[in-house]
Amino acid sequence: VAVVPSFNAKPRRRSAAVVVRAEGQTINPEIRKAEEKVVDSVVVTELAKPLTAYCRCWRSGTFPLCDGAHVKHNKATGDNVGPLLLKKQ
Amino acid sequence: VAVVPSFNAKPRRRSAAVVVRAEGQTINPEIRKAEEKVVDSVVVTELAKPLTAYCRCWRSGTFPLCDGAHVKHNKATGDNVGPLLLKKQ
Numbered sequence: 001v002a003v004v005p006s007f008n009a010k011p012r013r014r015s016a017a018v019v020v021r022a023e024g025q026t027i028n029p030e031i032r033k034a035e036e037k038v039v040d041s042v043v044v045t046e047l048a049k050p051l052t053a054y055c056r057c058w059r060s061g062t063f064p065l066c067d068g069a070h071v072k073h074n075k076a077t078g079d080n081v082g083p084l085l086l087k088k089q
Numbered sequence: 090v091a092v093v094p095s096f097n098a099k100p101r102r103r104s105a106a107v108v109v110r111a112e113g114q115t116i117n118p119e120i121r122k123a124e125e126k127v128v129d130s131v132v133v134t135e136l137a138k139p140l141t142a143y144c145r146c147w148r149s150g151t152f153p154l155c156d157g158a159h160v161k162h163n164k165a166t167g168d169n170v171g172p173l174l175l176k177k178q
């Protein structure tokens with residue numbers, strides 16, 4: 001007597017889950033996208049003020065300077081980024 | 090005679106497209122996440138070398154310094170971020 005193997009007749013459902021990893025995303029959505037790599041230089045002897053804040057969130061309207069836009073970004077995303085402060089002393 | 094309005098009998102398909110905006114993502118996945126805001130200070134008179142690169146990609150293993158990790162990030166995502174260079178002259 002031949003044994004008939006049993007199959008589960010129900011079609012398997014595909015999961016609809018989408019996993020988004022922050023690591024796969026760009027950090028800079030808008031600033032100088034025509035440049036292959038955005039690098040800025042500061043000659044520190046030429047700094048005018050005792051303290052100057054430089055942007056590291058890529059959301060500043062005055063990039064490469066910080067204009068405080070990191071606050072809105074942190075609030076919207078739960079992130080914790082902030083500027084680099086250059087101090088003359 | 091009453092006019093019967095015609096309806097399209099075909100059910101409308103919902104789009105399966107998912108739009109992911111980089112703006113909604115965190116920029117910093119790992120660095121000093123216990124801090125509410127990661128701010129670093131450089132007293133520029135204390136810079137040791139003629140040129141020092143500071144990270145703006147939040148991927149450096151030597152943050153706040155740049156270790157070149159922006160290259161891998163740019164390649165993987167199509168981004169164009171790079172460091173801030175501090176020059177003594």
Ligand code: FES
Nearest residue numbers: 055056057066069
């Ligand atoms: S605006 Fe970007 S770090 Fe402040």
Ligand code: FES
Nearest residue numbers: 144145146155158
């Ligand atoms: S490693 Fe982050 S800018 Fe170079």
